[in-house]
Amino acid sequence: MNTPNLVVGAGITGATIARRIAEDSGQKVTVIDVRDHIGGNCHSSVDSETGIEYHCYGTHIFHTASKRVWDFINRFSSFNSYRHKVLTTYQGRTYHMPVNLQTINLYFGLQLRPCDVAEFIKAKSAAENISNPENLEEKAVSLIGRELYEAFVKGYTLKQWGTDPKNLPAEIISRLPFRHTHECDYFTDPYQGIPIDGYERLFDKMLDHELIEVQLGKNFFDIKESLAATCRIFYTGPLDRYFDFKFGELGWRSLRFESEVLGVPDYQGTSVMNFADIDVPYTRIHEWRHLHPERSIETGKTLICREYSVEWHCGDEPYYPVNTDDDRRMLELYRQEAAKTERVFFAGRLGMYKYYDMDKAVLAALELCDGL
Numbered sequence: 001m002n003t004p005n006l007v008v009g010a011g012i013t014g015a016t017i018a019r020r021i022a023e024d025s026g027q028k029v030t031v032i033d034v035r036d037h038i039g040g041n042c043h044s045s046v047d048s049e050t051g052i053e054y055h056c057y058g059t060h061i062f063h064t065a066s067k068r069v070w071d072f073i074n075r076f077s078s079f080n081s082y083r084h085k086v087l088t089t090y091q092g093r094t095y096h097m098p099v100n101l102q103t104i105n106l107y108f109g110l111q112l113r114p115c116d117v118a119e120f121i122k123a124k125s126a127a128e129n130i131s132n133p134e135n136l137e138e139k140a141v142s143l144i145g146r147e148l149y150e151a152f153v154k155g156y157t158l159k160q161w162g163t164d165p166k167n168l169p170a171e172i173i174s175r176l177p178f179r180h181t182h183e184c185d186y187f188t189d190p191y192q193g194i195p196i197d198g199y200e201r202l203f204d205k206m207l208d209h210e211l212i213e214v215q216l217g218k219n220f221f222d223i224k225e226s227l228a229a230t231c232r233i234f235y236t237g238p239l240d241r242y243f244d245f246k247f248g249e250l251g252w253r254s255l256r257f258e259s260e261v262l263g264v265p266d267y268q269g270t271s272v273m274n275f276a277d278i279d280v281p282y283t284r285i286h287e288w289r290h291l292h293p294e295r296s297i298e299t300g301k302t303l304i305c306r307e308y309s310v311e312w313h314c315g316d317e318p319y320y321p322v323n324t325d326d327d328r329r330m331l332e333l334y335r336q337e338a339a340k341t342e343r344v345f346f347a348g349r350l351g352m353y354k355y356y357d358m359d360k361a362v363l364a365a366l367e368l369c370d371g372l
């Protein structure tokens with residue numbers, strides 16, 4: 001293949017890189033993706049029965065504190081005013097998530113005020129004597145105490161990661177804030193929303209450039225040997241796959257989605273309901289209509305999707321990097337190998353083996369292009 005630039009993967013990282021190269025260097029870019037659609041895991045589609053747009057790989061909320069990222073992405077779509085709020089169900093009752101004052105008061109049957117929370121939690125976590133939290137369980141217990149941890153984090157995390165929270169890095173739980181007030185927005189970033197015409201349209205626009213050619217259903221490993229020696233490759237596929245798994249397989253968690261159309265206009269009253277109980281087999285239910293409050297759906301039906309976290313085997317869709325100590329050791333070896341490759345740039349959640357949110361993926365891609 002005789003292209004000066006090949007982007008492997010048409011997800012948010014690949015689309016950002018392709019756009020920047022086309023605009024900044026005026027060179028041709030070919031974007032390939034093994035799937036039959038653009039957008040990677042951000043891909044959205046419209047359900048034919050209900051007319052409701054759904055996110056094929058789980059709910060994706062765009063949120064960022066970076067003006068640069070926001071300005072870049074807004075060139076291709078405007079965003080609605082959606083603010084993500086998550087509820088969690090535990091033993092038949094519904095609470096705010098992340099844990100906030102409502103969660104604490106409802107769980108303990110108290111009427112604490114914001115100024116009481118620090119003291120209350122301190123008393124609970126002091127008994128645990130954790131000065132330097134070394135894993136997810138210790139971190140969560142030090143932040144919210146053992147009872148709230150057992151109720152809202154332990155079961156959910158076990159289902160999500162398939163392993164005891166003691167074996168997981170503390171950083172995973174640092175993604176969730178802990179609030180002393182009734183604030184219930186999931187994200188606090190100043191810029192948030194869902195692309196007004198959906199993710200599909202956003203990616204169409206990002207890749208709509210006279211110097212960008214998109215080829216779908218194309219596997220990089222089928223064409224790798226035929227690439228011109230001068231071709232620059234921006235690889236956003238799995239890092240270990242690029243090196244033929246020579247140091248072993250990096251661990252991932254995968255997801256399974258089960259969709260259902262229900263004959264009610266509103267099933268759960270919110271876009272994402274988490275399920276904290278270990279004996280509920282799914283982690284959350286997505287109800288897509290709530291992501292676009294500005295759209296009217298008159299069918300009297302709703303579309304929901306149960307999300308199951310599943311063990312990943314080579315060949316399954318990778319979603320979440322597990323990041324065990326073994327993974328980190330292996331990653332280091334792959335990174336050393338990657339640093340030796342000429343004209344190959346690794347990027348994105350798969351290429352970097354990083355738990356990126358969309359905005360972080362865009363920022364990293366913009367910065368990669370700054371450095372070219």
Ligand code: UDP
Nearest residue numbers: 088097152153156157160172173175176274
């Ligand atoms: N988490 C939890 N209970 C919840 C939601 C999240 O214990 O109700 C923990 C869980 O370990 C999860 C992590 O917090 O993996 C990060 O959650 P986040 O919502 O950021 O995950 P994502 O949206 O990326 O799936």
